[in-house]
Amino acid sequence: MLGPLFRRSIVAECSALQTRQFTTSSVLQISRKKNVSTIRVPSKKAQAAKARRKAAIAAKEDEKNLKLTLEDAISVLRAVEVASPRATYELTVRTQLGNGAAVPRGRVNLPREAKAKAEDKILVFAEGRIAEEAKKAGAHIVGGVDLIDGILNNRHRATTILCTPQLIRAITPKLGRFLGPLGLMPSERRGTVTEDIAGYISRLRGTSEWRADRAGTIRAPIATMDFPMEDVVTNFRQFLSSVKRATGNSKEQDAGDRKLKSAGGARPVTPITKVLLSSTRGPGIRISDF
Known part of the structure; x- marks a missing residue:
């Protein structure tokens, strides 16, 4: 008969054979960082050169017409x-x-x-002496900031709107977005903001x-x-x-x-x-x- 120590050794060896063997090698670490591609932004010199090339090509095509x-x-x-x-x-x-x-x-x-020619209808923002001169020069509608509501409600319609420098700041906040897209907002660049309202109206005649x-x-x-x-x-x-x-x-x-x-x-x-x-x-x- 086998001794107790011998039997325990045999059982231990059989258990070791039945045990599944796992690898102990290190796991490969996969980088999860996104591959972000860098966008190359051309320099100003390169952009200017590209614009010149396109202009030259367009000029050659235009010469054929x-x-x-x-x-x-x-x-x-x-x-x-x-x-x-x-x-x-x-x-x-x-x-x-x-x-x-x-x-x-x-x-x-x-x-x-x-x-x-279609007749111009002239509206003038002016007060005092300049307003009187505008009426004599032939302006159809003359007044101050009280004309703003009439313009916004389409009661006052004009093809040309003039304004004195003293009133332009008062009318711009309310009329800028309304008259600007229509091309009627008085502007110093176009000469429609002026103290010489009568002179401007006289220059309009015949144009x-x-x-x-x-x-x-x-x-x-x-x-x-x-x-x-x-x-x-x-x-x-x-x-x-x-x-x-x-x-x-x-x-x-x-x-x-x-x-x-x-x-x-x-x-x-x-x-x-x-x-x-x-x-x-x-x-x-x-x-x-x-």
């Missing part, structure tokens, strides 16, 4: 409209608006109007207003087919001169430019990208000599 001189374009459109002597020449000027740039607008006095749309495109009739070519050319040059002054593309300075320059500022330039002349039934022709 057909362009005519102003007189040749007038002759082509006249031939198209030979049976319609009252057809209208329409001038289209496309500008490139930057971020936050004001929509171009201005006034022009064409030597020979293509159609009857018509033009304004670009939100895309920066200006459209205006400048003549009819029965105008002599000299009148069409003169109207074209006069209108485009007004657009260039308003967009900062002209060397000529108006009163607003001189005031900005004396204050140490400058009117931002809005580039003119295309100038086209078309007619009622004719095509739009690019003008090369504008």
Whole structure:
């Protein structure tokens, strides 16, 4: 018979054989950090070089488009409209608006109007002597801050709004957001904030207003087919001169430019990208000599 010690040793060996063997090697640690890719931001010099390359490519593509001189374009459109002597020449000027740039607008006095002018309705914020002068000069509505509610409620409608420097701070908080999008808010840059209200109204006589749309495109009739070519050319040059002054593309300075320059500022330039002349039934022709 086996002794007790011998039996215990055999049982221990059998138990050791039946026990599952586990590895004691170290566990591989997997990094759980996200692989964040770094975005390479180009330098200002690289961005400027890229812009120049794109501008050069656009200029080459633009050269492929057909362009005519102003007189040749007038002759082509006249031939198209030979049976319609009252057809209208329409001038289209496309500008490139930057971020936050004001929509171009201005006034022009064409030597020979293509159609009857619509009468301006002038509203003036003024008090005292200046208010009396504005009434004598032909302003339709004259008053102080009491006119604000009438404007907001559309009781007072005007195509031109002028204001004295003394009242501009009083009307801006309530009317700035209302009149600003309409292009009617008085502004020193446009000369509609002034003490010389009577002089401004006198300068309005005989002029018509033009304004670009939100895309920066200006459209205006400048003549009819029965105008002599000299009148069409003169109207074209006069209108485009007004657009260039308003967009900062002209060397000529108006009163607003001189005031900005004396204050140490400058009117931002809005580039003119295309100038086209078309007619009622004719095509739009690019003008090369504008």
